[in-house]
Amino acid sequence: MYRQSWTLKKVIYYISYRILFKHLPGDLPVFGILFQFFRRIICRPLFKEAAQIISIGQGVDFDNGCNVVLKEYANIGSYCSLGGNHGMITIGKHVMMGAHCTIISQNHKYIEPEGYRGFDGKDIVIREYAWIGDKVIILPGVTIGKHAIIGAGTVVPKDIPDYAIAVGNPAVVKKFRNEKVVKEDLCQKQKS
Numbered sequence: 001m002y003r004q005s006w007t008l009k010k011v012i013y014y015i016s017y018r019i020l021f022k023h024l025p026g027d028l029p030v031f032g033i034l035f036q037f038f039r040r041i042i043c044r045p046l047f048k049e050a051a052q053i054i055s056i057g058q059g060v061d062f063d064n065g066c067n068v069v070l071k072e073y074a075n076i077g078s079y080c081s082l083g084g085n086h087g088m089i090t091i092g093k094h095v096m097m098g099a100h101c102t103i104i105s106q107n108h109k110y111i112e113p114e115g116y117r118g119f120d121g122k123d124i125v126i127r128e129y130a131w132i133g134d135k136v137i138i139l140p141g142v143t144i145g146k147h148a149i150i151g152a153g154t155v156v157p158k159d160i161p162d163y164a165i166a167v168g169n170p171a172v173v174k175k176f177r178n179e180k181v182v183k184e185d186l187c188q189k190q191k192s
């Protein structure tokens with residue numbers, strides 16, 4: 001289990017995030033950019049690891065953040081929920097995420113017939129440049145490959161390969177992106 005190493009600063013940041021900064025709208029002109037900026041400043045120290053530039057949408061839930069790693073330019077969509085401090089959640093660089101996604105890195109250990117005893121955590125990794133559509137659910141232990149696309153409303157119980165486009169419940173790989181074209185496009189963007 002991962003635990004937050006609380007300091008006074010973190011407690012103040014956590015409470016102010018919960019009460020205020022979480023709810024500030026990011027889509028207002030001028031104020032939206034400011035609100036996003038404040039949210040980033042407030043959230044960064046709470047995460048296990050967070051790059052300098054990250055984006056946290058309005059209404060995001062992440063327990064206390066101790067099991068969350070956000071790489072450069074990673075984005076958490078509005079009203080997404082990152083849960084389960086028994087497993088690490090790593091969001092790779094330039095990952096785009098739609099709204100209302102759920103990423104959960106733990107299960108209740110269930111023992112029949114008595115009930116539930118503790119948790120079973122499994123790490124989740126979303127690799128660089130993946131695009132996660134709206135309302136996607138990512139279950140414990142899943143790795144989503146780099147440049148993969150996960151369609152809106154998809155439930156992902158198993159790993160998704162690099163460059164795959166996966167949709168449905170449970171996720172099925174429908175096709176693959178053209179790796180060469182994606183790489184060339186990325187090179188162009190990095191040069192410009």
Ligand SMILES: CC(C)(COP(=O)(O)OP(=O)(O)OC[C@H]1O[C@@H](n2cnc3c(N)ncnc32)[C@H](O)[C@@H]1OP(=O)(O)O)[C@@H](O)C(=O)NCCC(=O)NCCS
Binds near residue numbers: 132149150151166
């Ligand atoms: C995944 C996605 C990018 C695929 O787009 P595409 O490459 O144009 O794919 P197509 O529309 O040709 O669909 C391919 C197949 O997948 C199915 N499909 C596409 N998206 C699906 C989805 N979200 N759920 C279930 N099936 C889906 C199509 O019905 C089609 O099935 P078929 O081959 O049996 O006919 C797109 O459908 C999608 O879900 N985008 C996410 C939108 C979103 O959440 N935006 C928020 C902004 S971050």
